[in-house]
Each structure stands twice: as C-alpha cells, then as structure tokens.
Amino acid sequence: MLIQIIYGLFVAxxxxxxxxxxxxxxxIYSALFLVLTMVTIxxxxxxxxxxxxxxxxxxxxxxxxxxxFLFVIMLLNLGRQPPLSHRSRPVRWLGLVFAFGIALQxxxxxxxxxxxLMAMPGGAAxxxxxxxxxxxxxxxxxxxxxxxxxxxxxxVGAVVLARRxxxxxxxxxxxxxxxx
Amino acid sequence: MQYMIPGNLxxxxxxxxxxxxxxxxxxxxxxxFMCVELMFNAANLGFITLTQSLGRPxxxxxxxxxxxxxxxxxxxxxxxxxxxxxxREKIDAEDLNLLQR
Numbered sequence: 295m296l297i298q299i300i301y302g303l304f305v306a307x308x309x310x311x312x313x314x315x316x317x318x319x320x321x322i323y324s325a326l327f328l329v330l331t332m333v334t335i336x337x338x339x340x341x342x343x344x345x346x347x348x349x350x351x352x353x354x355x356x357x358x359x360x361x362x363f364l365f366v367i368m369l370l371n372l373g374r375q376p377p378l379s380h381r382s383r384p385v386r387w388l389g390l391v392f393a394f395g396i397a398l399q400x401x402x403x404x405x406x407x408x409x410x411l412m413a414m415p416g417g418a419a420x421x422x423x424x425x426x427x428x429x430x431x432x433x434x435x436x437x438x439x440x441x442x443x444x445x446x447x448x449x450v451g452a453v454v455l456a457r458r459x460x461x462x463x464x465x466x467x468x469x470x471x472x473x474x
Numbered sequence: 475m476q477y478m479i480p481g482n483l484x485x486x487x488x489x490x491x492x493x494x495x496x497x498x499x500x501x502x503x504x505x506x507f508m509c510v511e512l513m514f515n516a517a518n519l520g521f522i523t524l525t526q527s528l529g530r531p532x533x534x535x536x537x538x539x540x541x542x543x544x545x546x547x548x549x550x551x552x553x554x555x556x557x558x559x560x561x562r563e564k565i566d567a568e569d570l571n572l573l574q575r
Contacts, residue, residue, distance in 0.1 A: 309492075312492045342482070359511070370504075393498060428531075
C-alpha cells in the first residue's frame with residue numbers, strides 16, 4: 295500500500311515537472327524542472343528494480359547532459375535576453391493538436407494491450423550488469439562501435455563548432471608560438 | 475507491482491506527448507532541446523519498463539545507446555546554439571528561416 299502511494303506521488307511529480315519544463319518562462323527554470331523529471335524517472339527505475347538504469351540516468355542524464363545545458367544557459371546569459379517577439383502563429387496550435395493526437399493514439403495502444411501487460415510478471419526480474427555487458431559486446435557489438443564513433447564525432451564537432459575564430463586562433467598561435 | 479507496467483507506459487506516453495507539444499509550441503531553441511530530452515526520457519522509461527517486466531537485458535542495452543545518442547545530440551546542438559548566439563542576440567526558432575527563403 296505504501297509503495298502504491300509513493301508510486302502515485304512520483305507519477306504526479308513527473309507529470310507536473312514535465313509540464314513545467316514546457317510552460318516555464320525562463321530557460322533556467324525549464325532546465326531545473328527537467329532535472330526533477332529525470333530524477334523522478336530514475337525513481338521509477340528503482341521501483342521497477344532496474345538499479346543500473348537508475349544509476350546511469352542520474353549520472354549521465356541528470357549529471358552530465360544537464361550540466362551541459364546549464365553551462366550553455368549560463369554562457370549565453372539567457373535570463374537577461376529580451377523577450378521573444380510575440381507574433382501570432384496558428385501553426386503552434388496545430389502543433390498542440392498534433393501532440394494531443396500522439397498522446398491519444400499511443401495511449402489507446404497501451405489501453406488495448408492492458409490485459410496482456412497486466413499478465414506480465416511485473417518488476418520481479420533483476421538484470422545484472424554482466425548480462426547487459428555480455429549482450430552489448432556480442433550481439434550489439436557493431437551498434438556499440440558505431441555509437442562510440444558517433445560520440446567521438448560529436449565531441450570533435452562540438453569543439454570545432456563552439457570555438458570562436460578557430461582559423462584566426464590557429465594563425466595567431468603560429469605567428470606567436472610563445473603566447474600559448 | 476503489476477500496475478506499474480501499464481502505469482509506467484501511460485506515463486511515458488504522457489511525457490512524450492508533453493515533449494512533442496513543447497517542441498512545437500516553444501520558440502527559444504534551448505527549451506525546444508530540453509523538450510527533445512523529455513521525449514528521450516519517455517522512450518527510456520518505456521524501454522526499461524518493458525525490459526524489466528520481460529526479464530531480458532536487451533532494453534537496458536538500448537537504453538545505453540539512447541543515452542549516448544542524447545549526449546552526442548546535446549553536445550553538437552548546444553555548440554551550434556553558441557555559434558548562433560554569437561551572430562544574433564537571441565535564439566528564436568522563428569528567425570532561423572534562412573532555408574525558407
């Protein structure tokens with residue numbers, strides 16, 4: 295009974311904070327509510343007995359990726375930026391209708407599978423790191439290698455893109471090597 | 475425990491829809507990016523829920539790949555935003571319409 299109350303609480307927090315990500319006025323509030331959503335989803339993983347996924351969610355998502363977001367918000371000083379122009383755009387409402395349609399369709403799919411889902415053995419399985427590692431390094435080896443190459447490309451691309459005046463910087467370094 | 479499987483899936487659907495709506499509704503690119511992260515999270519929730527109920531490790535492996543791709547996407551996207559911000563003083567998705575002309 296207690297765990298049901300906790301679960302309901304987490305569902306409410308996750309939905310409310312996900313909604314706040316969208317409606318919050320400043321980017322920094324959106325980021326902090328996104329952290330809350332991620333932590334709540336990690337709590338869901340713990341309730342589902344998926345500790346590995348919960349730890350990765352906290353470390354990689356709520357830790358690394360969100361720190362990246364917060365750094366960029368800090369660098370760009372988005373809190374002080376002038377408000378965006380409020381041109382009316384009817385396409386936005388179409389977007390809301392589209393999102394509602396997605397929710398309706400996928401929700402209907404889950405509801406239609408309700409009996410099958412309820413019959414599943416729920417949350418009892420504990421998946422070890424060893425199982426996951428064995429799977430990644432055998433069946434999913436090529437996907438694993440491709441993803442690591444993708445990550446390398448992304449890191450190099452981010453450095454090249456974000457650096458200001460890359461060519462000029464290299465030229466000054468060549469002209470004055472002692473400046474460093 | 476049984477109620478968590480459909481419950482989590484419905485929650486994942488709801489978060490995904492909120493994220494999709496946010497991408498289409500918001501105009502500053504950073505918040506749009508955060509909504510994309512919301513959609514990634516919803517997908518992860520669905521993967522982990524189903525993989526735990528089936529007792530198979532495949533979903534956790536996919537979860538790892540999704541996290542990696544989300545990290546790569548965030549790094550490149552945010553670097554692009556810094557560059558765009560150098561040019562214009564704000565990142566308004568409405569103003570980035572160079573390809574529409």
